[in-house]
Amino acid sequence: MNAPMEAAVVKQHLIDPEICIRCNTCESICPVGAITHDSRNYVVDVSKCNWCNDCISPCPTGSIDNYRRMPRMKAYSIEEQLGWDELPAELSGAEITALAGDEGEASAEAQAAEATTAPAADPSGQTAFNSAQYGASIPPWSAAHAYTNLYGPKAAEKTVTATVVGNLRVTAVGKDYDTHHIVLDFGSMPFPVLEGQSIGIVPPGVDANGKPHHARQYSIASPRNGERPGHNNLSLTIKRVLEDHSGQPVRGVASNYMCDLNVGDTVQVIGPFGTSFLMPNHPKSSIVMICTGTGSAPMRAMTEWRRRLRASGKFEGGKLMLFFGARTQEELPYFGPLQSLPKDFIDISFTFSRTPGQPKRYVQDALRERAADLVPLLQDPNACFYVCGLKAMEEGVVLALRDVATQAGLDWDAVGASLKREGRLHLETY
Numbered sequence: 001m002n003a004p005m006e007a008a009v010v011k012q013h014l015i016d017p018e019i020c021i022r023c024n025t026c027e028s029i030c031p032v033g034a035i036t037h038d039s040r041n042y043v044v045d046v047s048k049c050n051w052c053n054d055c056i057s058p059c060p061t062g063s064i065d066n067y068r069r070m071p072r073m074k075a076y077s078i079e080e081q082l083g084w085d086e087l088p089a090e091l092s093g094a095e096i097t098a099l100a101g102d103e104g105e106a107s108a109e110a111q112a113a114e115a116t117t118a119p120a121a122d123p124s125g126q127t128a129f130n131s132a133q134y135g136a137s138i139p140p141w142s143a144a145h146a147y148t149n150l151y152g153p154k155a156a157e158k159t160v161t162a163t164v165v166g167n168l169r170v171t172a173v174g175k176d177y178d179t180h181h182i183v184l185d186f187g188s189m190p191f192p193v194l195e196g197q198s199i200g201i202v203p204p205g206v207d208a209n210g211k212p213h214h215a216r217q218y219s220i221a222s223p224r225n226g227e228r229p230g231h232n233n234l235s236l237t238i239k240r241v242l243e244d245h246s247g248q249p250v251r252g253v254a255s256n257y258m259c260d261l262n263v264g265d266t267v268q269v270i271g272p273f274g275t276s277f278l279m280p281n282h283p284k285s286s287i288v289m290i291c292t293g294t295g296s297a298p299m300r301a302m303t304e305w306r307r308r309l310r311a312s313g314k315f316e317g318g319k320l321m322l323f324f325g326a327r328t329q330e331e332l333p334y335f336g337p338l339q340s341l342p343k344d345f346i347d348i349s350f351t352f353s354r355t356p357g358q359p360k361r362y363v364q365d366a367l368r369e370r371a372a373d374l375v376p377l378l379q380d381p382n383a384c385f386y387v388c389g390l391k392a393m394e395e396g397v398v399l400a401l402r403d404v405a406t407q408a409g410l411d412w413d414a415v416g417a418s419l420k421r422e423g424r425l426h427l428e429t430y
Contacts, residue, residue, distance in 0.1 A: 009071055010070055011069055012067055012075050013034075013044045014066045014068055015041070015043060015064055015081075018087075019154065020064075021200045022042060022214060022217065023198065024391070025059060025060065028135070028427060032048050032049070032052070034049040034050075035055065040082055041081060041082050045078055046076070057138070057276070060217075060273030060274050061273060068088065068090055070091070071100035076088070085211065129395060129398075129399060129402075131395045131397075131427065132427065134398055134416040134419055134420050134427075135425060136422070137420075139276045140278065140285070140384050140423045140424065141280075141282075141422070142280045143279065143281060143423075144278065146194050146274060146278060147192050147193075148197075149272075150192075151269065152200070152270040160191060160269050160270075161269070162184035162266065163184065163187065163265070163266050164182065164185075164262065164263055164266070164267065165184070166181070166182065166227070166235070167181075167259075167263060168182075170333045170334055171331055171335075177327075177330065179238065179240070179294060179333045180239075180258070181236075182236045182261065183233055184235070184236070186233065186234075193220050193272045195224060195279050196277040196278045196279060196386075197271070197272045197274040197278075198274050199217070199218060199220065199236075199270065199272050200216065200271050201215060201216050201236075201254050201257075201267055202267075203253050203257045204268075207253075218236045218237075219294075219301075219388070220298065221236055221297035222234045222301055222304065223301050223305035225308070236258070237294045237296060237297040238294065240252065240259045277388075277426045280384050283315060283316045284318045285317070285383070286317075286318035286319040286320070286377055287318070289322045289388075290363050290367070290388075291322075291323070291324055291325070291363075292324070292363065293331070294389075295388035295429075296333055296334065296388075302386070306320060310345060319377065319383070321346070321373070322348045323349045323351070323363045323367060323370075324348065324350055324363070325353065325361075326350075326351075328352055329350075329352060329355070332350065332352075347373075351365060351366050364396040364397050365400075367397065367401065367404060368400050371407065375404060378419075379410070384424045384426070385424060385425045388429065389429060393429065394427055
């Protein structure tokens with residue numbers, strides 16, 4: 001007797017807007033495209049979500065791990081979720097029954113819902129390539145243990161105060177690519193971090209609706225023992241945002257706040273976050289880093305940690321490769337310091353897409369050019385791949401890796417599955 005009513009009720013996956021740090025991890029990893037966002041919230045489309053749970057473990061804050069039981073035909077819409085400041089209260093069984101009434105669930109609606117979960121097709125009728133399905137949600141087996149959420153909405157301490165001890169511009173002068181290397185010191189407050197983790201910066205003031213600003217997430221650009229070895233500090237790579245991804249003028253709240261800070265100023269920090277985008281720690285492990293712009297932050301952290309290990313003489317690392325793209329050389333952070341790294345320590349390929357008089361080159365072009373070097377690493381269980389930058393680069397990079405594998409006679413489905421299963425391919429795009 002209860003079957004029709006149970007069929008009409010759905011377990012709706014929701015994101016807690018009070019805890020979410022808008023890092024885009026969930027959207028980038030969702031294999032069915034069920035997650036979307038606006039300038040306010042990240043939300044889940046109930047008609048597309050299939051509860052695969054791929055998004056839950058990578059979420060740095062746990063904000064994704066929420067649900068409400070709702071009548072399917074009364075489930076919270078995307079529009080409703082985008083306007084939330086907090087999750088709605090859970091409904092009692094009686095309230096759910098009253099809402100559901102005798103509406104049931106029409107078979108036509110069920111079929112339509114199932115159709116929305118199918119992979120999109122391209123104009124040729126072929127299933128569209130889904131790069132997110134290859135991204136690992138677990139760290140490499142030898143990664144160090146990561147501490148997370150020591151400070152934040154669900155922690156005993158909501159924020160920790162850090163002091164600015166350095167603010168250095170790391171790109172050439174130009175109004176459209178003002179990127180800063182900012183060093184924060186935590187004094188006596190514990191704040192252990194690993195390469196590949198991130199923190200949240202809470203900008204002061206309120207937004208246009210009078211609400212306190214949400215925290216903005218930034219990847220850590222320094223190794224685990226600090227920007228200055230042995231000190232309780234870390235660094236960030238922050239680009240001053242003057243326009244959105246569509247080229248429309250916009251002044252980024254947190255990026256401009258951070259880039260304008262002076263030494264001695266203090267900021268409110270939450271985190272750290274991240275348990276999967278971590279580097280391997282076992283000897284002879286190789287690392288392939290693929291990034292654009294400020295996506296170089298975690299790559300800088302990994303490179304510097306390996307450099308310090310090498311200098312100690314106590315660790316034998318494997319191959320270290322960096323594919324780094326920007327519009328022009330002037331817009332590429334850390335270009336000078338990267339040039340000074342020993343060639344027998346790191347193999348660097350730069351690509352520039354807007355150099356006057358030169359053809360456009362992207363990181364995926366460099367990957368294809370270096371296929372002979374990448375094929376053995378794709379097959380090597382001791383080699384890990386890391387991709388960080390704008391979302392638009394992700395598909396091109398994974399397609400390039402697929403082409404490299406396929407042209408070498410490898411079965412990409414098997415290679416891609418092993419990269420994901422073994423925590424060897426990490427995608428962090430935004």
